[in-house]
Amino acid sequence: MNVGNIYRDKTLNDIGESNVGETLRLAGWVENIRDHGGVSFVDLRDMYGVMQVVMRDTKLLDGISKEDCISVEGVVEHRDEETYNPKIPTGTIELEAHKVEVLGRVYRQLPFEIMTSKETREDVRLKYRYLDLRNAKVRDNMIFRSNVISFLRQKMTDMGFLEIQTPILCASSPEGARDYIVPSRKFKGKFYALPQAPQQYKQLLMVSGFDKYFQIAPCFRDEDARADRSPGEFYQLDFEMSFATQEDVFKVGEEVLTAAFEKFAPEGYEVTQAPYPIISYKQAMLEFGSDKPDLRNPLRIVDVTDFFQRCTFKPFHGKTVRAINVHAKLSKGQHEKLLKFAQSIGMGGLGYLEVLEDKSYKGPIDKFIPDDMKQEIADIAGLTPGDTIFFIADREAQAALYAGQIRTELGNRLDLIEKNSYRFCYINDFPMYEYDNEEKKYIFTHNPFSMPQGGLEALNTKEPSEILAYQYDIVCNGIELSSGAVRNHDLDIMVKAFEIAGYTEEDLKEKFGALYNAFQFGAPPHAGMAPGVDRMIMLLRNEENIREIIPFPMNGNAQDLMCGAPNEVSEQQLREVHIKVRQ
Template identity: 80%
Template sequence: MTIKNSYRDITVKEIDESYIGKTVKAAGWVENIRDHGGVSFLDLRDMHGVLQVVIRTPELLKEITKEASISVEGFIEKRDEETYNPKIPTGTIELEARSIVILGKVYKQLPFEIMTSRETREDVRLKYRYLDLRNSRVKENIIFRSQVISFLREKMTEMGFLEIQTPILCASSPEGARDYIVPSRKYKGKFYALPQAPQQYKQLLMVSGFDKYFQIAPCFRDEDARADRSPGEFYQLDFEMSFAEQEDVFRAGEEILGAAFEKFAPEGFEVTKAPYPVISYKQAMLEFGTDKPDLRNPLRIIDVTEFFQKCTFKPFIGKTVRAVKVHGEMTKGFHEKLLSFAVSLGMGGLGYLEVEEGLSYKGPIDKFIPEDKKGELLEKAGLAVGDTIFFIADKEERANYYAGQIRNELGSKLDLYEKNAYHFCYVNDFPMFEKDPETKQIGFTHNPFSMPQGGLKVLEEENPLDILAYQYDIVCNGIELSSGAVRNHDMQIMIKAFEIAGYDEETLKNKFGALYQAFQFGAPPHAGMAPGIDRMLMLLRGEENIREVIAFPMSGSAQDLMCGAPNDVTEKQLREVHIKVRD
């Protein structure tokens, strides 16, 4: 309900044909001015909509410019039928102005047209973001964001989760990405950090006896931007559950994400029903070439490594060989473009075979396959007449990556991706540890607080690189929406896991002292995850860039172009926090 005041007594959204003949006062911005010779028209835009204002007294338009904020008083009249505008809710009515008051003048030339601001260079849009946000699509994204977050809060509470806020100033810890550090004025040479995630605090809440926690959590990581990652900060739906196993988190994740996507997905979109498919990390890397599989693409990668060790094609011998089969006629030009794409990735080439009538092969590597082995390839790959099968060979990690990229490219170029669908899956059974390719040191693959599958026994007896963790991701349409894990709640297991990753017990005490202490006082088993809100919104709104769903995002180079951050501070400010800037 609008509060009546000297500026307006109604919003544009509330005005309809029932107001015909009534006097109203509305306020907003001038979106457009049209002079029709003796009579002028002005489009008045507020947050809720657009209303046409007709001006029959030219003096009323004096000093009025586009994007000035004004208050207009007059009466509502019906438009002539031939002037109806079906594109807006107020398209059958207009406001005949009796008086106009300028509330906020425009003193400078606009840097861009508001209605087409999304076509402007991003750096200009972000510098004048307060103008960009007047654009209807940009504004609707932010309203939509508010609606989704409100729904998430309501749904999580309905599911029995308690919203609790965790600190923004915390201790720096080696959790993967670079911290943003904050110098302490009171403690010389000491620093706070902005939380990369509320990880330790939410685990401590479980130790504290809270059964189910959640929050719309701000997270801060000093990492570079991508299309699906905002630099500096982002928000996630962080939640944790005590006395819970992996399946409990899976069900909770399906309930909240399923409800949100069912409610807010564009009309006609299909949303995966629970339970979501569960794909192991190993299977994902083999079949999709990535741990973020896009299930809208029907193509799958096939392992033909062993088969090609029986053939005479030397470039494939001793290599991991992956294949992607697709049905359809392909021109010479298509093959040439696909080869160019493969080379751009760093591949040395792209072998292929076409299956012809009589189930014979045509292609550059046909002569290297023994006659008595050709049927084996047909059977293994499930080949039929009209199929083309592409081959990728390299070391295993690169072969997986290249095959995944070829799968994606084929799906895109051949228009195989399912339209109007949100396909969810879980990817689980991630390796607990990995070896750094440069230092050769063993470190954590993902979250260091995850429970190893097999507990203390496997940490003591198995090759660390063979140990799997109770870690899982939710992936939707090839985008990682969430990571999560069953947490390591046992102090002895934590000590051993960190020891393998190169942290002695003393370092563990110093860096993660709260968890180290808390786990000595009856910590319950617990698990959780944290779906990224910005990425959810990007998917639901069909945006290519995550910055389109954030009110005041940083640029791709991690700058606030509007307010000028990062910026210089005074020498006094530096001295107060015991900082000296070195050249």
């Protein structure tokens, strides 16, 4: 790269030993200063690298401080061999400075050292994010992010998908998370919403006759932050296909994700190859206690409810009982720590049995299992000498949740989690509806625009709790990367599906008028999904917090500490959009 402007002739990645003897101008930031009396050294940093600048005329250093932005002119020369720095590409050369110009001066004390900014308190890092981004590791995360997104875009284009941008200002939806709403100046008392996802628009593109669409879509949801969820906004690889089944979408998801993870995974990591395992929601909740199973953990949960209804252990009677078998003998201290964890998540206790060498059992529950049933529990749970089996009992949903948490804790405590791998799976066959005890009615479990399995007949003849939907998630290492569905494109099915959730046809016309009308004009079957870009990059970079891979993230309280958002606006601005703030 030959820039050749008034500030620099080359960037630091474009300089090597072949440039020795040349007079060049370089520009960047002063990363470090070492004053050795008669000679001074400056580490000059730009986006592309670092290079040592030597100042034998020490007056050139006058008035220069760390992180000043400077332009330096000088001659490229070899370093003395004993001063080589093998850690940087320019480690065998340096620039002897003849002229220095300060382009941007540091006027006050830096809030932190750039090279160690990741060790600084997060609120300070976020307030001065533009300085934090100068840190090589933080910067490299952003470059990595750009490369991944560029790859995804090219991959989707190569697979025949057309990139189309959908609106940012749209109509508010009564389903899903809370909307961010935007007041209208022209239409008093009315509001736009920022899209939680391009859901309706991408379906309307399919009705429009576009065969395969995608975009790197910004999505906005007024949700609380988690380690794997940024509050406010996020990006997803949103795609939709006409004349497509669930299996067609699975193949696309597998192809693009496997390709992306194989290209960008750290060296030595294994990536699940297509076809990914397909696990039903019901099976996932039974075997893993979660609809986001981490397949790196080899432990599986088994149902022993029926067995314990025939034993004399009364605390388990009338409850769902789940068991987890580990091939390990735990010490007294390990049992105590595990019990303490169980109690911390709300469990009353944690029953267990140890399997001895003669296949007899030892543990507090042993005496409640009749001798003629002991082989039965061994067969159900696959017990062998040296095993320890743990029992979790509660209402079904709670027992599944607790068992999943105990499974994860055991996997971590016993160091059972597979290293250096990305393990993908699909979770499908989600329930279409769930009963809301507060609302006293059935509500949609996930996406209300999904096709029910069995179509109109299922809606008319089955109990809502029994109806499954063509909905699916992609999960990687216990993190939900994507959700998707075969869409409901049939108007009669749509009306009935919403009726079960308490919506009239008039509600449909009012709240989802575009889809309701469009489905009257020859809508094709269509399906799609939307892998989360931020979560993909978080996994690929092995970052524990999603904010580390977002250029300008909000903090965990949904505040932009750098720009001061959310902030107050003037009374005039409020008047223009017909808003009065309640005290």
